[in-house]
Amino acid sequence: MSRDEAASYTDLMPSGKARRFTYEMEANSVIVRPSGGQQLDGRGFHEISGLAWSGRGKIARVDISADAGRTWRDAELQGPVHSKALTRFRAPWVWSGEEVQLQSRATDETGYVQPTRDALIAIRGMTQGPDGFNHYHGIKPWKVDRDGRVTHV
Amino acid sequence: MFKWRTIIAASCIATAAGAADDASGRLGIGHVATIHEIAASDLTVFPDGAGLPDGKGTAIAGAAVYATHCAACHGDKGQGLADFPALVGGRGTLATGKPLLTVGSYWPYATTIFDYIRRAMPYQSAGELSADNVYALTAWILAQNNIIKTSTVIDRKTLPKVAMPNKDGFVPDPRPDIPSTH
Numbered sequence: 593m594s595r596d597e598a599a600s601y602t603d604l605m606p607s608g609k610a611r612r613f614t615y616e617m618e619a620n621s622v623i624v625r626p627s628g629g630q631q632l633d634g635r636g637f638h639e640i641s642g643l644a645w646s647g648r649g650k651i652a653r654v655d656i657s658a659d660a661g662r663t664w665r666d667a668e669l670q671g672p673v674h675s676k677a678l679t680r681f682r683a684p685w686v687w688s689g690e691e692v693q694l695q696s697r698a699t700d701e702t703g704y705v706q707p708t709r710d711a712l713i714a715i716r717g718m719t720q721g722p723d724g725f726n727h728y729h730g731i732k733p734w735k736v737d738r739d740g741r742v743t744h745v
Numbered sequence: 746m747f748k749w750r751t752i753i754a755a756s757c758i759a760t761a762a763g764a765a766d767d768a769s770g771r772l773g774i775g776h777v778a779t780i781h782e783i784a785a786s787d788l789t790v791f792p793d794g795a796g797l798p799d800g801k802g803t804a805i806a807g808a809a810v811y812a813t814h815c816a817a818c819h820g821d822k823g824q825g826l827a828d829f830p831a832l833v834g835g836r837g838t839l840a841t842g843k844p845l846l847t848v849g850s851y852w853p854y855a856t857t858i859f860d861y862i863r864r865a866m867p868y869q870s871a872g873e874l875s876a877d878n879v880y881a882l883t884a885w886i887l888a889q890n891n892i893i894k895t896s897t898v899i900d901r902k903t904l905p906k907v908a909m910p911n912k913d914g915f916v917p918d919p920r921p922d923i924p925s926t927h
Contacts, residue, residue: 593791593792593853593854593856593857593860594789594857594860594861595857595860595864595865598851598852598853598854598857599846599851599852602915604839604844604846604851606840606842607840608839608840608844608914609914609915609916610839610914610915610916611915611916611917611918611919611920612853612915612916612917612918613918614918614920615918616920618920655927664927699927704921704925705925705926705927706925707923707924707925711923711924711925712923715922715923716922716923717842719842719844721846722830722846722851
């Protein structure tokens with residue numbers, strides 16, 4: 593067993609037991625625009641865009657929420673969509689000027705749906721392995737404040 | 746395009762069969778790896794000890810090697826410094842929420858220590874240590890973690906038999922484990 597098999601491809605659980613040979617990253621996505629550190633230039637039309645990927649095959653679908661995960665709608669995937677490959681998505685969005693929270697949620701071809709951060713840490717905890725938290729794939733929300741500043745939630 | 750693929754595929758088959766064993770072969774690119782070149786890259790050590798070379802060492806001998814090659818980054822007792830990880834300690838901390846994950850507290854196989862030192866350490870000059878010195882350093886780290894005695898001779902026979910404290914601390918990957926729906 594190599595050092596990386598012992599450290600990078602294991603995930604320590606709250607029980608003190610560690611999962612081993614954890615190779616795949618499950619369905620994952622992140623909104624790249626707008627994202628943390630960016631500044632919206634005003635209310636009105638914006639295109640949300642980002643990247644989705646899965647270690648278990650092709651991305652089948654990405655949903656976007658502009659209300660902290662209460663309601664969702666389909667984003668458009670940009671081809672070509674390949675297995676285990678970064679897949680671009682985009683969705684039109686009109687910003688009202690109010691504070692909002694943007695989220696993306698990927699589904700891969702196995703039907704697996706990217707979970708919320710809360711659902712993930714409820715089972716796996718927040719304990720880091722030797723190389724950090726190796727398989728975090730929870731939904732990554734961005735807050736847009738009334739001044740258009742985008743920050744991590 | 747199709748023709749080129751055919752030619753490349755054919756040359757790969759020829760190489761695999763040992764037909765292109767000199768630089769005057771059809772493409773004239775590269776050469777068949779020598780036994781010494783393969784040996785220099787063939788570094789994997791398995792949990793049962795397969796891949797371990799001849800040589801031996803003890804923690805007593807390893808103390809001097811450690812002081813010369815390792816202590817500057819990992820600390821004089823293996824406690825770790827700044828961004829360089831601790832090699833010692835942490836037993837009993839894995840379920841506390843603030844675990845100290847070291848070779849001693851976390852790694853399931855002692856053979857991995859030899860594999861990694863030989864492959865990757867010292868950081869600035871990997872590959873310079875003799876097999877005896879790598880065995881001695883492996884012994885020093887194990888002794889510093891109170892897993893073996895400082896006089897224990899570590900070699901290709903004894904290293905795979907060292908029982909690591911966390912050898913039963915791993916479970917198969919159970920994913921997908923998180924319920925999620927649209």
